[in-house]
Each structure stands twice: as C-alpha cells, then as structure tokens.
Amino acid sequence: MSVPVRVVLVDDHEMILAGLQAMLAGFAGRVRVVGQAGTGDEAARLVTALRPDVVLLDVRLGPESGLDLCRLITGRVPESRVVFLSVYDDEQYVFEALRAGAGGYLLKRVDGPELVRRLEEVARGETVVDPTLAGRMAVTAARLTRGEFWPGANRGLTQRESEVLSLLVGGLSNKAIAARLVLSEETVKSHLRALYRKLEVTDRSAAIAVALREGLFR
C-alpha cells in the first residue's frame, strides 16, 4: 500500500483537534496529519501552502461557514479534497456540502478505523457520505428522479390547496389552473389567498419558491 494520505485538520475546538490526532495516531502508515488549523483564515493559508490530499473540516467553523471555506479550497486548491465532519445528520447539510464541492460528509461518531478507511477512499477520488445519511439520501434521490418531492411538513394545507399548489408550481396561470381543476377562476384565487397566508408569502412566485424549498405539493 502506497504513501500515507496527507491530511489537514480544521476545527475551532482544541479538543476535537486533539481527539482526531489521537484517533489517527495509530494509523501512521496510512494517514499522516500534516497540519491543523482553528480558524478559516488559518486553514486557507495552511491548505494553500501544504496542498494536502484531504482537508477534514467542521461544518460549523466558529462564526464562519465551513461551506465558504470549502468553496474557496475547491476553487483554489483543487487537488485537496474537503471532507466535512459534523454532528448534524440532516440530508440538507449534506446536499449543501456536496454542492459546495465537498468530497465527503461524515458524522462525528465515526471511529478510527472507519475514518482512516474513508480518508483513503476520498484521497482515491471517491465521494464518501456517512452510510446512514447516504441511505436516506438515496431514497430522496429515487423520489426525485420520479418527480416526487418530499411531502415535508405540510403547513396544514388542505387537499384542494395542495392540488392548486402543485399546478401553481407547474407554472400555470389562475385561468389555466381553474380550467384544469374545473373550477371558476375566482375559486382558484380564493384557494391561492389561503395558500399565500399559510406559506407566509405575498405572491405566486414566492409561493413557488417556498413550495420548492420546503417540498410541499405531492
């Protein structure tokens, strides 16, 4: 087995840094910690200078966003891959991380051997996501390819309102919605008013935006 994976650790907690160091200490032949940083600026300098294989990054990096740092690194030092280490096992964070160019998203409950394995995989170019999360996301992906969106917290929409909303999202005008549902335009407007109240918006495009963001509509 080739050279060890060169890793830079970034976290604003001393303790976490020490913990990771200790965790990886037993795998000197496979992973080598070449640097560590406690702030975004420091991390940026370090990564630019050392160009490590992997940057292990906390999502919440003090006041700054780990995502910004990730974008910066993937832009400026493309050969370094960013892996987020987080306590949040929420799909949404993973989506954002991957969109920001991350090469992985692991939860802080990984143990040493697993972490080492993951780091090696990432260094090889694979994208690693914590299995639990990945499983859930796979389901999400399947639903998305099916054109189905997450029936998320429904904001108390009624059946009819949901129907109107899904047509609204489809880009139909009031008249078109009315025609499709065999209703008068006035009725559609009335449903829309209720919808706007519930979604806390003032117009249709904002309603569409919210619906998409929150995955309402069947």
Added chain:
Amino acid sequence: MSVPVRVVLVDDHEMILAGLQAMLAGFAGRVRVVGQAGTGDEAARLVTALRPDVVLLDVRLGPESGLDLCRLITGRVPESRVVFLSVYDDEQYVFEALRAGAGGYLLKRVDGPELVRRLEEVARGETVVDPTLAGRMAVTAARLTRGEFWPGANRGLTQRESEVLSLLVGGLSNKAIAARLVLSEETVKSHLRALYRKLEVTDRSAAIAVALREGLFR
C-alpha cells in the same frame, strides 16, 4: 437483543440459496431463514403464508422481474420488507428497486456479519443501500436538488439574464430584483421580456417552472 429476524430467501439458483443459508447459519439468534423459493410464484405463495420480516430477493429472478414480485409483496404483505440482492452496482437499478417499494438494495459481495446487520436494520424499518452505491446516489441527489438535470442547452441566456432568472426563481418581485441588482424596475422588466422569449413562456411562474425543470440559472 430481541427475537431473530424472519427471512425468506428467493433466488433461482440453488447455489446462491445454499450460499446464503450457509452465510446466515452462524447467526441463528439474530436471523432465521424461515423459507426459500426459486420462482416468483413460489415466492409469492410463501411470503403470503409466512409473512416474514424480510424477503431477500434477486433482481433477476429467471425470466420474471424481481421488481414485479417486489411490488406484489409490498402491496399484499406490507409488513414484509423486500431487500434486493444483486450483482449490478448501477444506481439506476437501485432507483427502480426503491420505487418498487424495496426496503433495501445490497450487492452480492456483502459478507455474513454485514448482511445480518443490514437485515436487522431493514426489519427495524430502515432502508439500506450498499454504501458504495448510496454514496454515488447521494451525489446524484445533490445534483438533482440543485436543478442540475441535463445540464441543458442554456437557451442562450446572457449573464445578466441568468442573474435575473436566479432571483426570479428565488421568488423575488420585479421591484425586489431591481433593488438587488441595483437597476431600475424597467430594466428588470426588459430582461424578463427577453427571458420569456428565450424560455418560450408568457409569465414568470412558467419561467420559474422551466428554469427549475431544465436547471438553468447558475
């Protein structure tokens, strides 16, 4: 740890069935194979009669499709969860399997302990996907949520038009877009008119719908 997970094995190869039996034999306290079948019909009868916790199913079940059997089982015996066991590590198959109501999709290279763990997870209601596949699917999911479908023909939008479009998708009004881009409202309207022409729509909500569907906007 509670009662063992009751499993029915379905595969049209004697050898595979025997292999699985042998693989699971060492975990009698956690998994119990309560039946096995070599054809879809046989499997359907067996599952209906035994109502096992998990049905371990090959995707390619001779001439018949494992997917159909899966749909049948999830429809008729909802308390039995179907886990596909396959050699194909292609995301597409996983999507189809999950759409057919599967509770999991594993590759035939799993070893005994892993398989047992997965079966227990599925029995608990989790959806399990082989980690390698799940990771890839997570990436796909991230791209989908980003609206990156077919990185489609950009419809020849100019820089400015794209900026306006992305704010439009965010649900902003003309006035708000103008404020954000430091433009007059008239200019925004003018860009929007161009946008509508290029997207072949007549109003903003349809434009949003198209933009989302085709993944335009940066």
Added chain:
DNA sequence: GGGCTCGTCCCCCAATCGGGGGAGAGCGGG
C-alpha cells in the same frame, strides 16, 4: 465606419394578480 449584441432606461396599455370583503352548501365532531 458599420453592424452586432448587451445592458440600461423610458412610455403606454391591457391583462393578470393580490387582498378585502362576503355567502352558501356540505360534512363531521362535539
């Protein structure tokens, strides 16, 4: 210089939309 696109801004007018009100029918729970 002439032609081109892009980005900015303006006017006008009609269509659509948003917000306020109200009202009647049906349905289910208390």
Added chain:
DNA sequence: CCCGCTCTCCCCCGATTGGGGGACGAGCCC
C-alpha cells in the same frame, strides 16, 4: 343541533406584471 372547516363562487379595487414600441452608450468584430 350548532360550530368549524372545506370548497365553491361573487364583487371591487389597486398593484403588479406582460407586451409593444423605442432610445442610447459601450464593446466587439470585420
């Protein structure tokens, strides 16, 4: 039986949007 909710429809009015026109400067290519 009455209350609340849903669904349907109506009127009015002001705000916003869509579609047509045109104009002007900057930059690019030939």
